[in-house]
Amino acid sequence: MSETLERWSSRRAFILAVTGAAVGLGNIWRFPYMTGENGGSAFLLLYVAFVLLLGLPVMMAEILIGRAGRRSPMLALTHLARQAGATPHWRWLGLFGVMTVFLILSFYSVVSGWSIEYLIESVNGNFVGLTPDEIGASFNAFLADPLRMTFNHTLFLLLTLSVVAAGVSSGLEKLNNFLMPLLYLLLLVLAGYAVTTDGFGAAAAWLFTPNPSAISVSVVLNAMGHAFFTLAVGACALMAYGAYMPDHQSLPKAVAAVAVLDVTVALLAGIAIFSVVFSQGMDPGEGPGLMFVTLPIAFAELPGGAWWLAIFFLLLLLATWTSSINLAEPIVATLQGAGLRRGRATALVGVAVWAVGMLSVLSFSAMADVHWLGEMTFFDLVTTVPTDVFLPVGGLLIAIFAAWVMPRDTVVRALDAGPRGFRVWQATVRFVSIPLVVIVLVSGLW
Numbered sequence: 546m547s548e549t550l551e552r553w554s555s556r557r558a559f560i561l562a563v564t565g566a567a568v569g570l571g572n573i574w575r576f577p578y579m580t581g582e583n584g585g586s587a588f589l590l591l592y593v594a595f596v597l598l599l600g601l602p603v604m605m606a607e608i609l610i611g612r613a614g615r616r617s618p619m620l621a622l623t624h625l626a627r628q629a630g631a632t633p634h635w636r637w638l639g640l641f642g643v644m645t646v647f648l649i650l651s652f653y654s655v656v657s658g659w660s661i662e663y664l665i666e667s668v669n670g671n672f673v674g675l676t677p678d679e680i681g682a683s684f685n686a687f688l689a690d691p692l693r694m695t696f697n698h699t700l701f702l703l704l705t706l707s708v709v710a711a712g713v714s715s716g717l718e719k720l721n722n723f724l725m726p727l728l729y730l731l732l733l734v735l736a737g738y739a740v741t742t743d744g745f746g747a748a749a750a751w752l753f754t755p756n757p758s759a760i761s762v763s764v765v766l767n768a769m770g771h772a773f774f775t776l777a778v779g780a781c782a783l784m785a786y787g788a789y790m791p792d793h794q795s796l797p798k799a800v801a802a803v804a805v806l807d808v809t810v811a812l813l814a815g816i817a818i819f820s821v822v823f824s825q826g827m828d829p830g831e832g833p834g835l836m837f838v839t840l841p842i843a844f845a846e847l848p849g850g851a852w853w854l855a856i857f858f859l860l861l862l863l864a865t866w867t868s869s870i871n872l873a874e875p876i877v878a879t880l881q882g883a884g885l886r887r888g889r890a891t892a893l894v895g896v897a898v899w900a901v902g903m904l905s906v907l908s909f910s911a912m913a914d915v916h917w918l919g920e921m922t923f924f925d926l927v928t929t930v931p932t933d934v935f936l937p938v939g940g941l942l943i944a945i946f947a948a949w950v951m952p953r954d955t956v957v958r959a960l961d962a963g964p965r966g967f968r969v970w971q972a973t974v975r976f977v978s979i980p981l982v983v984i985v986l987v988s989g990l991w
């Protein structure tokens with residue numbers, strides 16, 4: 546995408562682009578292990594509540610800023626702030642977003658690299674006939690091998706940046722068009738299979754039976770961070786996509802469609818993964834390796850399992866690809882706005898993200914004993930703080946800007962939901978979303 550006023554070719558294309566950014570590791574990898582570590586149904590319930598009360602309204606705020614500004618995030622914020630007679634310092638919000646997506650991309654690339662490894666291994670039939678214990682051991686052996694990890698991290702970053710360097714193009718739109726339905730279909734098959742296993746009952750009970758006693762401040766903070774992460778909200782990344790939104794399209798409707806898709810993908814993945822966890826007597830709180838251990842076990846029991854597994858990792862890889870392109874785009878666009886050529890900006894981003902990503906790679910081997918903020922490895926740190934703290938802070942500022950600073954008429958036009966839709970949105974953001982983020986952040990960080 547260039548700096549000109551290019552548009553997504555249709556309303557559907559816009560929804561697909563945003564869905565592409567939203568659906569990724571957050572749904573299939575992060576949602577299950579966070580749910581596992583945070584008390585099952587308690588986390589699920591809070592996460593859905595945060596998606597509705599925070600994620601959706603703030604997502605609208607973020608996209609409408611891009612749509613009203615029709616520029617890359619920093620420039621859009623500067624322009625709109627000037628228009629509203631507010632301080633141009635609002636542009637630093639764009640830079641804060643860039644820092645957030647930069648940190649997220651650094652580990653996103655490493656974990657997406659795990660999918661590459663697993664794709665290759667499943668094509669080679671390496672999981673065929675392994676016991677669950679052997680599958681777990683092979684994952685740990687992979688983590689302990691910095692060379693293989695580095696190779697996959699590098700490869701994934703190159704895949705992402707080659708698209709970004711060329712400009713996020715109609716090619717991506719077309720890819721999204723048929724990828725998303727395929728991923729869905731496969732998850733449906735997988736969840737359908739999960740229903741037949743003996744772990745399904747326990748998984749469903751654990752996911753859906755209310756368990757308020759499991760709720761704690763950290764569970765609430767984690768659920769809020771995850772709601773932002775999974776919807777790709779709070780880092781000005783969707784702001785960049787909003788700039789290309791077609792003129793006549795209701796923002797609330799578009800955003801609701803994306804959220805429904807995003808939440809269902811997570812639920813399907815959760816059902817599939819936890820059915821395996823409970824039928825194998827595994828620990829739901831196993832952590833970031835959860836998906837990489839449970840899914841090979843599940844597929845191993847299906848006829849033609851090796852192929853299903855390969856197709857699954859291929860689709861996961863494509864889903865993470867569209868998300869990581871969305872993560873990289875605002876960084877590159879910002880450097881371009883500072884005068885760099887697109888190719889050079891992309892290369893620079895590549896080198897920097899790669900280097901920081903290496904700290905995550907090494908967190909499982911050479912740097913396993915280097916601790917940050919207490920007991921955390923660098924990987925632990927970078928997978929939690931940007932998501933649980935930076936995204937909500939960014940989202941808060943985005944919400945304040947759209948609901949309190951921007952002139953009413955500009956917002957009404959960019960929201961495209963009529964005067965009543967505008968009033969509902971504004972009241973929700975002002976009196977529900979903003980106070981809620983503040984309360985959770987303050988009590989969580991205490």
Ligand code: PFF
Binds near residue numbers: 567781871
């Ligand atoms: N929404 C993506 C996922 O669920 O995998 C991750 C993500 C993309 C987070 C873009 C933040 C972002 F700006």
Ligand code: NA
Binds near residue numbers: 568570571774776777
């Ligand atoms: Na997501």
